[in-house]
Amino acid sequence: MLAMRPIRHRLGPNLLRPLHTTSLRLSEPRIIENDFATLRDKYNAPKWPVVLCHGLCGFNEIDTHLPVLPTYEYWGGIKESLEGAGATVITTAVPPVSSIKERAETLAGSLTQILHDAPWKKDTEKKSQQDKEEPKVNLIAHSMGGLDSRYLIHNLAKDLPFKVASLTTIATPHHGTSFADWCFDELGDKNVDRLYTILETLGVQNPDGFKQLTTTYLKEFNKTTQNDPDVAYYSYGAQYFPHWYNVFYPSWKIIDHYEGPSDGLVSVKSAQWGTYLGTINNCDHLDLINWTNRIRYHWYRLSGQRPSFNALAFYLHICDGLAKRGF
Template sequence: MPSTLFLRLLTRSAWSSSRGVFMPAAAAALPPKSTSIRRFGQTAGRSKAAGEDDPRLKETLGREIADDYATLRTNYASPKLPVVLAHGLLGFATLELAQLFPPIEYWHGIRAALEARGVTVITPSVPASASIQVRAARLAEQIAAAVPAGTPVNIVAHSMGGLDARLMASPAFEPELLSRSATAGRRLNVASLVTVSTPHHGSSYADHVIAALGPRRFERARGVLASATGWSDTGAFEQLTPRHMDAVFNPATPDHPDTAYFSYGAMTDGPPPLMSPFRVCHRVIEEREGPNDGLVSVRSARWGSYRGTIKGVTHLGLINWTNRLSWSVRKMLGQKETFNALAFYLDIADMLAKEGY
């Protein structure tokens, strides 16, 4: 998946030559075990896991969701309004690698599960790594082309898609920026926005990567990505730093008073496996922000009415990109599967229906 490949690129493209031994700069920049940098919620001189005794942790996590979405229920209510699924950074609606292989969906099986229960689903595709402003404009154009003027919609957004949707729904959004004449100047009616592990306050891993690579090597990494993928616009990366989100984007992007905002966060059960693309990311974010899903912390994911923290799932697991082999091994060891993405999104649809959307 593109986001997994890019994570590996960032952690391997810059190198440190300390003591004549080359190592990934992203890993080399991590503080050693004896560092004086404190983990989230950890006092000096302690070696306990991040936040173990911190009274703030429960407040941060809110409702802890352990296995509420482990299995599908028999009945789910369906919202009366269309549901827009907004993808995240480096995402897509459908990816076709070759004619011999079936197309890959970002919302792996989720759209089909919703449609099977009568939900009208729209899956726009915005520029993978463009700025929030560009992505929001493309998102608005595609939604406007899919629904009659004035039709309210629900948006369910994963990761950066939540930032695109927030800007598009905000009174600060300028519909005049839309490029298609049929939709130019048309403001969309967003009834509700549900964000899933969206970095509303940025991700400290973005800071880490930029600092570890340095300006020149960071630009080189972006160039490699652009050459490999054809993504010429990579304006998203600098915008995802905590400083930009809290000092620039959030103050300039007020919530719409007529839009209902809901959010979910997620966290893994301990460090990801050794070969996981999220292993380094998770450690960096845990030390700086606390519990996270490998890319976005729980604290950063909170916006509007916080519905809770899903435990034991990664950033990609939230969109059904779960390692089935891993779960098969766990089942052989007697462990139960605790998260089913289809059950999660059907429950979101059920919640929206019961809220009147």
């Protein structure tokens, strides 16, 4: 693992003020360097549908309704790639900044409706599966979507007409993030209330999700939201070392001081939950959902460099692994 570097005091006099953070002592992760650099010729498709669960401030897609601007997808190209490999893929949208509980309830309702209205079995499996077989899903969640999914499994799944076979989280802040701690510590309660009022005035409803990413909140969340023994839990994290002009540099700097390596928003330590499958090197929080990565990947190819990470290969690998495990 790359050594932690001391940070300099550049973000204001209170940057390094002690925060109420939780000490995380987890296993030393495997660093993934080039495992997902290129696409393989063949990937297996999971037996059960794959559900892509977005993070904080996320969405399914945004249509500008302007001919000069494209439709923006949260999972840029990922859904199409998985479907091309034979997977059944479901994308949903939950309230962008609402509480984990509200987001999970919306996710549960959407999946209930989707699985009722559309076939849930792969065409290749219909002949061998009995009609009475209860549907299952594989949840693949980015960032806060992993917390929504864990809440759904623990608190809602017993009343749903489907089961969760597996949950794979990608850069989910399972133990919170010191950047959220720092933001709320700097703002203070009065300014937080004012900010929430402004957001609600602008049409942003129930912005409780921000505060639920603090280490204090997630410590209590983890006590009451335990794993289901009938569900397989997997997780990935990422680490990135940005230049000073990178959009993630301020948040990365704070997290690097308090928690160590991160992808700019979520530390490697906080991303570990269930079976931790490794830390993707040189990859930031948006690279993981094929946003900035698409630009960088094409630039590398034009300049003759070999990219170290292809988000499409990463998600195809996840699904291939689920298929091989019988999910």
